[in-house]
Amino acid sequence: MTIQGQILYEAQKLCRETGTAMIWITHDLAVVAGLVDKICVMYAGRIVEQGAISDVLDNPVHPYTVGLLGSVPGHNTRGERLYQIPGMTPSLLNLPTGCAFQARCPRADEACTAEPNITQPLANRNVRCFHPYLQEAAE
Amino acid sequence: MMTPQNAMLEVNDLTKNFVKRLDMAGKIAQRLGSNIREETVHAVDGVSFTIEKGQVVGLVGESGCGKSTLGRMIAGILPPTAGGISFKGVEFTAMTQEEGEAAALAIQMIFQDPFASLNPRMRVEDIIGEAPVIHGMTDLKERSDYVGDMMERVGLGREYVRRYPHQFSGGQRQRIGIARALAVQPEFLVCDEAIAALDVSIQAQVINLFMDLREDLDLTYLFISHDLSVVEHISDRVVIMYLGRIVETAPTDELFDKPNHPYTTALLNEVPRLDQRGIEYEPVSGEIPSPLDPPSGCHFHPRCPHVTDRCTIEVPVLREIAPGRLSACHLNDQ
Incomplete structure (x- = not known):
C-alpha cells in the first residue's frame, strides 16, 4: 500500500x-x-463510457460502470453482500450482436441487439448505451 | 496471552528466521578473515494472537512484513523456528499423529496466484478430487460427483470437471483453488492474498462467496491481504503487522474509526478511496526496512512522525489499551 x-x-x-x-x-x-482527470471504461473491446473522472464516478450512466462501482468494497458496505454483475465476461471470439453487455445488463431489451452508437446524453460524456441511467444521474 | 474458551487457533510467541547459509566460497573467505557472515532474516518475530471459532481475522501489512510466512506456518507448510501454534487447544508439536493429520486437514490454505497454484497438467477433477479420495471422504467411483458438488458450491459448472486449469479465467481458477481447499471439509481457511489478482467485478463475486461459505459451512478465516478496503469489508478483527511483529490488533470498526498505532494511521491514510479526487501524492518517508537488518527499538521508528529517543532503544510491548484492543507503541504510556 x-x-x-x-x-x-x-x-x-x-x-x-x-x-x-x-x-x-x-x-x-x-x-x-x-x-x-479523465476516465474511459472499457468492456469487451469497446469504450462504453468516457468523461471527466468526477462526473463518471459520481454519476455513472452506463449500466456496466454502475455495476463496477457498486462492486467496490468500501466504508459503507462493511459486512454486507457486495453487488455482483451477473454472469461472466463474454468470450471475444463469440460476442453477441449489438451491445456486448446485454446478457449481463439489468436494463437490456430488444433494442440492445442493435449496435449502440456513441451518444452524448450529458455534457462532456460519451456513452455507448441505449438505456443509460439518466434520471438517476440527474438527481 | 489469555485463552478464550472458544479459541480455534492460538499463536504463541511464534518466530520464523530464515538463515542464508554460507556457500563454499563464503566459508573459505570467512576462514581467510573476511567479514562475510551468515545472514538471518527475522521474517516473523514473536507473534501472538488468538482466532475464535467463526471469526474472520484480517492480517494486514506491507509486502515483506512476514504475513505470508505467518500464514504458511499456521497452514503447516513451514515449520516455525520458535514458539507454538495450538489448534482447538492442542499444541501442534504435542499432537499425536492422528491429531496432527486431523489438524492438517482442518486447516486449509488458499493461495494468491491462481495461475501458479494449480498444476497445469492435472484436470480439475484430479486437482480437487485427489485429497478427498486419499483421506477417505469419497472414493474413486463417486469422485466425479463429489468434485461436481464442490464446483457447484463455488459457482462453477460441474460439466467442467474434465478441463485443465488453462481453460479457465483468473476468477474461475481462484474458485478452483477454493474448491480444492473446501474438498477436504476444513474448519479453518488461511486465505493468502486470495483476491489480490482478481478484477473488481470478480473480486466482488469471490468476496461474496467467502461470506456465503462462512455462513453455510461455519468456517473460520485468517484473511491475509494488503488491501485495507477488502479487509474492512470482510473481517471481524484486524491484525496489523510491521516487519515481523504485530503492531496493533482491534475489532474492525474500532481500528478503522480510531487507529491507535502511528503505523496503522499511516496505512489508513494511504488507502485510495473512491471519493477522493486530484490527490497530490507525497513522497512517503522511506520504504519498509530490510528484515535482514531491522531498526533497533520499535521497528517503525525511522518512519514514525512521533518518534522519541525511547523508541530507538526499547522495543514497545504489545499490550491492551482498551478491551479487545492491543497496540505496541510507547506513546500509549504517556
Whole structure:
C-alpha cells in the first residue's frame, strides 16, 4: 500500500515536471479516482463510457460502470453482500450482436441487439448505451 | 496471552528466521578473515494472537512484513523456528499423529496466484478430487460427483470437471483453488492474498462467496491481504503487522474509526478511496526496512512522525489499551 503511493507519486511528478500525458491502465477504481482527470471504461473491446473522472464516478450512466462501482468494497458496505454483475465476461471470439453487455445488463431489451452508437446524453460524456441511467444521474 | 474458551487457533510467541547459509566460497573467505557472515532474516518475530471459532481475522501489512510466512506456518507448510501454534487447544508439536493429520486437514490454505497454484497438467477433477479420495471422504467411483458438488458450491459448472486449469479465467481458477481447499471439509481457511489478482467485478463475486461459505459451512478465516478496503469489508478483527511483529490488533470498526498505532494511521491514510479526487501524492518517508537488518527499538521508528529517543532503544510491548484492543507503541504510556 505504501509502495503503491510511492509509485503514484513518481508517476504524478513526471507528468507535472515534464508535462507528459499519461494513460493509467488498471482495474483499481480507487487509484484512478485520486489520480486521473479523465476516465474511459472499457468492456469487451469497446469504450462504453468516457468523461471527466468526477462526473463518471459520481454519476455513472452506463449500466456496466454502475455495476463496477457498486462492486467496490468500501466504508459503507462493511459486512454486507457486495453487488455482483451477473454472469461472466463474454468470450471475444463469440460476442453477441449489438451491445456486448446485454446478457449481463439489468436494463437490456430488444433494442440492445442493435449496435449502440456513441451518444452524448450529458455534457462532456460519451456513452455507448441505449438505456443509460439518466434520471438517476440527474438527481 | 489469555485463552478464550472458544479459541480455534492460538499463536504463541511464534518466530520464523530464515538463515542464508554460507556457500563454499563464503566459508573459505570467512576462514581467510573476511567479514562475510551468515545472514538471518527475522521474517516473523514473536507473534501472538488468538482466532475464535467463526471469526474472520484480517492480517494486514506491507509486502515483506512476514504475513505470508505467518500464514504458511499456521497452514503447516513451514515449520516455525520458535514458539507454538495450538489448534482447538492442542499444541501442534504435542499432537499425536492422528491429531496432527486431523489438524492438517482442518486447516486449509488458499493461495494468491491462481495461475501458479494449480498444476497445469492435472484436470480439475484430479486437482480437487485427489485429497478427498486419499483421506477417505469419497472414493474413486463417486469422485466425479463429489468434485461436481464442490464446483457447484463455488459457482462453477460441474460439466467442467474434465478441463485443465488453462481453460479457465483468473476468477474461475481462484474458485478452483477454493474448491480444492473446501474438498477436504476444513474448519479453518488461511486465505493468502486470495483476491489480490482478481478484477473488481470478480473480486466482488469471490468476496461474496467467502461470506456465503462462512455462513453455510461455519468456517473460520485468517484473511491475509494488503488491501485495507477488502479487509474492512470482510473481517471481524484486524491484525496489523510491521516487519515481523504485530503492531496493533482491534475489532474492525474500532481500528478503522480510531487507529491507535502511528503505523496503522499511516496505512489508513494511504488507502485510495473512491471519493477522493486530484490527490497530490507525497513522497512517503522511506520504504519498509530490510528484515535482514531491522531498526533497533520499535521497528517503525525511522518512519514514525512521533518518534522519541525511547523508541530507538526499547522495543514497545504489545499490550491492551482498551478491551479487545492491543497496540505496541510507547506513546500509549504517556
